[in-house]
Amino acid sequence: MTEPRPLPRRSLRTRLALFYAAGIYVAGIVVLAVITVPLVGIQSTATGPARGSAPGVITGTGHGIGPHQLLVGSAIALVVLIPVALTGGWFVADRFLRPLRTITTTAKAISAGNLQQRLDLGEPADELTELGGVLDDLFARLHASFDAQRHFVANASHELRTPLAGLRTLLEVTLADPDADAVTLRSACEEALALGAHQERLVQALLALATSERGVTRFDTVDLAHIVEGVLAGRRDQAAERGIDLVEHLAPAVTAGDPRLVESLVANLIDNALRHNHPDGHVEITTQTSGARATLTISNSGPVIPGDQIQRLFHPFQRLAPERGSRRDGYGLGLAIVHAVARAHHATLTTTAPPEGGLAVTVRFAHPWQSAETETARIASLTREGAGRRTRPR
Structure with a gap:
């Protein structure tokens, strides 16, 4: 049929x-x-003079x-x-x-690709004009997102190409040496493994940044003090080797969020404080509950950072002058991951650079019930918008 x-x-x-x-x-x-x-x-009626009658009758x-x-x-x-x-x-x-x-x-x-163009409906102000304004805002965010994505891909390609080129050069030089013995080959293999580990850490950092920017998919109750203790357990030896003094003021600070992302935020802040520091410097870590927020503050000594360069540090692959830190084992992604995780948790991020040098970063998280209410309200708003689009008459 x-x-x-x-x-x-x-x-x-x-x-x-x-x-x-x-x-x-x-x-x-x-x-x-x-x-x-x-x-x-x-x-119908007719009026007129009749015999023996008055006019108009x-x-x-x-x-x-x-x-x-x-x-x-x-x-x-x-x-x-x-x-x-x-x-x-x-x-x-x-x-x-x-x-x-x-x-x-x-x-x-x-x-079609002209992301700079806008609707600009203007007057009269009605429902269609309001829709045009919403679409203009959407196009602006998409434009900014695509620009950031292109910038990120270009920087990531550059960061990955450098160690790959070094690895290839190392292998070519070693293979081209006719007098290479076992010791030379072993040394080349060790350097190749070091470069491979460098690339692996860079890829892991890129994945952490992508995961953070994707947003929070689960909200569990976490204690910032407990997470800081766990992160510090694997970094005390590194601090002792460099002579950096760790000062801890850990009070219970309960919030809600993805434990893995919050741990990534804490780890990157501590690594940044250790990496960009003076020998015999200090790192001070404080967790506390202030009002309706759980607060994490990490401050460290180090080189002087210009005030107009602070915000640039929270963009991917952004580094200051080489003299900021004595070590160049970073990738310029740590603070970018911190910024992405804070934004995903609706946390407030405050950064100051003391005149004597170093950096102080404060992250303020909401209480568990406030975080859950914020996420629930956001999901409900998206649901209402989706339902409105589905039921709106065409």
Whole structure:
């Protein structure tokens, strides 16, 4: 059995025109009925002088408009009303859909690659203008996101290409040496393993950044003090080797979030404080509950950081001058991961650079119930928006 062919879909303009025309036609029928029905049965009267009567006195009556004449006149009026209603409906539909056509045309141009273009509907301020403003904001965020993605990919490619080129050069030089012995080959293998470990750490940092930017998928109750203790357990030896003094003020600070992401934030802050520090410097770590927020503060000694360069450190692959730290084993991703995790948890990130040098970073998380309420409200808002888009008449 062959399936029936689907009926051709009418355009929105056609459907609106028919809807408006039907409304005009029904209104015309109602008006015509209101006017003509009382005329049925009304008898005409004639006035004039009659023999033996005063002027202006009614002298007789005549027949009114008959049903036949009313029927014919009404039919003619209804026939004439059809093209009038269709024309009016088509005009009204065209007038109201004009901004929507502008939105569609511009959106097609923007989706083709011209992300700098905007709708800019202007006046009058109505629902379609509001939709245009929302779409303009969306296009602006997409433009910024695509630019950041291109910038990130370019920097990531550069960061990965450097160790790969070094590894290839090392292997080529070693293989080209005709006098290479076992000791030389072993040394080359050790350097290759070191370069491979460098690339592995870089890829892990890139994955951590991508995971942080994806957002929080689970909210568990976590204690910042407990997480800091766990992170410090694996870094005390490193601090002791460099002579860096660790000062801890760990009070319970309970919040809600993804434990792995919060641990990544703490680990990157501590690693950044240890890496960009002076020998015999210090790192001070404080966790506490302040008001309605759980607070983590990590401050360290180190080189002086210009105030106008602080925000740049939270972008991927951004480093200051080489003299900022005595070691170059970082990738410029640590603070970028911290910023992404804080933003995903709706936490407040505050950074200051003391005049004597170093950096102080404070992260303020909300209490568990506030974090859950914020995420629930966000999901509910997205759900309502999605439901509104699904149920909005076309």
